Amino acid sequence: MPSHSLAAEDLFRCTLCGDCCRGFGGTYVSREDVRSIAAFLATDPSDLIDRCCHRSGGRYLLAQRADGYCIFWDKTCTIHPVKPRMCRRWPFIESVVTDAFNWKIMASLCPGMRADVPLDSVRECVQRILASEAPEPT
Numbered sequence: 001m002p003s004h005s006l007a008a009e010d011l012f013r014c015t016l017c018g019d020c021c022r023g024f025g026g027t028y029v030s031r032e033d034v035r036s037i038a039a040f041l042a043t044d045p046s047d048l049i050d051r052c053c054h055r056s057g058g059r060y061l062l063a064q065r066a067d068g069y070c071i072f073w074d075k076t077c078t079i080h081p082v083k084p085r086m087c088r089r090w091p092f093i094e095s096v097v098t099d100a101f102n103w104k105i106m107a108s109l110c111p112g113m114r115a116d117v118p119l120d121s122v123r124e125c126v127q128r129i130l131a132s133e134a135p136e137p138t
């Protein structure tokens with residue numbers, strides 16, 4: 001591991017402000033996410049999709065309320081133990097590896113992200129975290 005290697009917590013500590021649970025184009029859910037959330041809410045996946053999701057480009061997105069917040073936001077994430085993979089991964093996502101400058105853009109929107117770290121160190125950390133993950137289920 002290079003000497004400048006950073007751990008995830010060196011780069012990001014969520015402040016629980018909830019800003020990412022509003023707008024941002026919505027939250028995609030995989031079939032595995034739908035199964036987990038439905039089980040957590042003691043409902044079945046088709047009911048969850050009917051009540052809490054809508055379709056976009058052949059995939060499901062969590063619905064948003066009129067105020068723009070995710071349907072599961074209520075001062076905190078009400079499905080935190082089973083929140084979608086997309087929410088769990090933030091901000092360690094592929095687009096940072098593709099172009100590390102995306103980290104700066106994301107950090108301007110997310111107060112939990114450090115924007116003062118060299119981008120090559122950010123990219124190395126994100127790449128390492130993604131490489132250690134299991135393949136994303138659909």
Ligand code: SF4
Nearest residue numbers: 014015018020110112
């Ligand atoms: S915007 Fe960032 S700091 Fe705020 S809740 Fe989302 S991930 Fe956490």
Ligand code: SF4
Nearest residue numbers: 021070072073077087
């Ligand atoms: S599932 Fe939870 S963490 Fe993800 S956008 Fe909705 S409220 Fe936020």
